[in-house]
Amino acid sequence: MSEAGGPFDPRANAPSETGGGPATATSRPGEFEIIERYLAPLASDPGAAGLSDDAAVITAEPGTDLVVTKDALAADVHFFADDPPGSIASKVLRANLSDLAAKGATPAGYLMALALPSDWTADWLEAFVAGLADDQDRYGITLLGGDTLKASGGLTISITAFGRLPAGSIVRRSGAKPGDRVFVTGTIGDAALGLALRFEPGKASAWGLDDAMAAHLADRYLWPQPRTTAAAAVRRFASAALDVSDGLIGDLAHMASSSGVAARIGAADVPLSPAVAQASRIDPAAFEMALTGGDDFEILASVPEQSCDGFRDALTAIGVPVTEIGSIEAGEGIVVVGRDGQPMTLAGTSFSHF
Structure with missing residues (x-):
């Protein structure tokens, strides 16, 4: 030097x-x-x-x-x-x-x-x-x-x-169109609940988590797993995509706003690990935390309906779990349909630095 x-x-x-x-x-x-x-x-x-x-x-x-x-x-x-x-x-x-x-x-x-x-x-x-x-x-x-x-x-x-x-193949967050389906890789909320356990270790018992579940949440907080192997499938099939770093709902809102569309997802369709599912059964606030907490580092994508099977098959072939959770619609805003079929009201939408 x-x-x-x-x-x-x-x-x-x-x-x-x-x-x-x-x-x-x-x-x-x-x-x-x-x-x-x-x-x-x-x-x-x-x-x-x-x-x-x-x-x-x-x-x-x-x-x-x-x-x-x-x-x-x-x-x-x-x-x-x-x-x-x-x-x-x-x-x-x-x-x-x-x-x-x-x-x-x-x-x-x-x-x-x-x-x-x-x-x-x-x-x-x-x-x-x-x-x-x-x-x-x-x-x-x-x-x-x-x-x-x-x-x-x-x-x-x-x-x-x-x-x-x-050249010319980048997938922006602004390409979602009405009729697209919304997909997310992996599971949602593990890192957010893992962080919560760092602040309040007693929540593990309150949520009914066994040692393996608590260890899983801690690991997902400490060691995120970026979906680098999914890049080619995103590039080939997705109309819009971003990673879930600020929270599923907040990042979906970013996609919808950038694309000039609305989005609707089903709470029951959001993929959860056994640990987050267990905590959510006992504490509804844990489920809201899972939806709005950050650091999942999963990929959130909108995919045209005719490309959905290809997207699923490409990710399945490389061992990346992926779940369809909703749709893109005309309009603006985000609707999260609860397990009771009614729109959920969330206290917040995502992590904020300020």
Whole structure:
């Protein structure tokens, strides 16, 4: 890396007070050693130049578009500061991968800005980088560059991810049409209820959850599972799509508003894990939490009626569960039909940062 800076720029706000030198459990490496020791091994793409230059190169392949998305996560806003470092790494990277999948794109690379708090340790950083390395292998993506700095508050991580797809084939959230059917992958509400258990562990007993159910919810909160393998099916069959990050109802509202349409779904049709189904039977508020809570990172898609069988078959063939939950209609707004056949009134619709 040059002294003038590189993809990870050490010129300002270096996150070390102890300088360089070998990292130990009690010492903290300097900025250059963070880059060389921890981050450069993540940058396997030739375009990253081993994080030794001022910029990275992404080859523009003929007939393809480059899709760009960005998510930033902050301690005690999007994750607990004492969550496992590997889980934090996975959550911020997978949030971006989920956005790419919902656009029909396959991962190509990412940039990361890492703002470390004053109490960071070499051990924490090692575990964080190990989490990124595992996910890079899992999802076929590589680090291209970024920045490191000292955070004035808590840990903050921002990732900009790049994906590729055939030119002109991106699936926007604004393409839904009346007559389309609404589908969602996986199950809904696990992460939201997992988060609730972090705040109030006693809810597990109140909801009648056994240990396996409680562990499932905790796992879904800590380790989201982006549907990257579904990208091709989304691209081929969906008229509109986005990932469920702010809550099923809120994200469906985003799709409907962007498309200038209305949507109607059946509460009984929303796919639930055994843990969320059990909690919802005992506590109606848990079901509302499942519908409006965030961090599911499933794909919500509208699909023209003539393409529904193809969409189902394509996802089933790759082992991605998918459920039809409603329809797109003319008009505006969202209607959630309860199990009693009447429209539900929800206290909120989605997670909000503000």
